[in-house]
Amino acid sequence: MLAVTAHDHVPPGPVAVLANPTAGRGRHRGLLPRLLDRLAHAARPVRLLEATGPAEAEAACRAAVADGAGALVAVGGDGTVHRALQAVAGTAVPFGPVPAGTGNDFAVETGFPADPLAAVAVIVDALRAGRTRSVDLARLTAADGTERWYGAVLAAGFDAIVNERANRMRWPRGPRRYDLAILVELARLRPRRYRLSLDGEPQEVDAVLVAVGNAASYGGGMRICPDADPTDGLLDVVVGGRFDRRTLLRVKPRIYRGTHVTHPLVRTYRARTVELSAEGITTYVDGERAFDLPVRVSAVPAAVRLLR
CATH class of the missing domain: 2.60.200.40 (Tumour Suppressor Smad4)
Structure with missing residues (x-):
């Protein structure tokens, strides 16, 4: 059973979304519009980040956090999640992984549903309730x-x-x-x-x-x-x-x-x-x-x- 530390505050600001259309060999590519539409049910602006490669994706996430994003969501596999984590680790900006890749180990191991739409539903519910739960990361030097x-x-x-x-x-x-x-x-x-x-x-x-x-x-x-x-x-x-x-x-x-x-x-x-x-x-x-x-x-x- 995954034990977590719960919090009852999500910062104000838009939901920034990093999406990798090639994750999982593109099998969820057509799902992105539905995912974005459902994220909008959290009653916050949704901003899709623009990036054409891993380095740009990481930079876009860092810029979004620096510009006041209230949350960061990553749609993709472990590689996409990894880029997003570099921006939110050690900050108050909460994070939501949407498993849509070949490997979705971090999302699944931290309690998110393996289905992308179900994972977005969990994220939206947490945003509306102002709820986050803390987990550990490893820092590599x-x-x-x-x-x-x-x-x-x-x-x-x-x-x-x-x-x-x-x-x-x-x-x-x-x-x-x-x-x-x-x-x-x-x-x-x-x-x-x-x-x-x-x-x-x-x-x-x-x-x-x-x-x-x-x-x-x-x-x-x-x-x-x-x-x-x-x-x-x-x-x-x-x-x-x-x-x-x-x-x-x-x-x-x-x-x-x-x-x-x-x-x-x-x-x-x-x-x-x-x-x-x-x-x-x-x-x-x-x-x-x-x-x-x-x-x-x-x-x-x-x-x-x-x-x-």
Whole structure:
């Protein structure tokens, strides 16, 4: 059961909406006019933000918050949510994710319906009632001090390596590129030496899977950190050790149920602050490319106010 801190105030101002028409391969593209129409039932002006790419989307969200938006709503998947979170984290401006992407892990894990229209109904009800509920975020800090927020999971193992290869490939297009990247990286699979510090306690591990979760799932429902609770002020760390290819392929499907954590090669930890380093790894957070290791991750309690 998700525990939350409730508030009874939503700032005045219009509802700014960030929408990604390509999210979920565009399957909800035609739904946007209905979603905007239903948001207008909150009796506030609705302002659709203009952006043609991720950097513009993030900048538009930051500008909307700076210009006095009373709330920010993101229509899309985890990538769209991730851009919006950079603008509202640590502010009094409440946030509403409308799950319309391939992966909607943050929205679902924080209690929003998986159906976009149902999620908008929850957001409108919260706006009309002036109700918000706070949940935690994770603050990611790079070696040079650059910071980003994330809501779901940081991947720093095999999945991050696959994402990095897929993003470098120009062929094939679509999901087959990711499938090919998996095959290439499976052929190259080897444990890597990670240096971890959990609330200042150092250790070294050889691993192929490393995840730091504010919430339980990533990748569209893969429960990599199954016990993570985005309201407990803690991060869940899951480390999959010296898996060979055959064992990894057997264990990987269990991640959807979260039962992989019972495997003898998997270790779980919980901490407020996690420092992580390894050679040649680029991290991914909420499915988005983030920083090269080393990084520091801190749990920030009640960092965002949700419209639910």
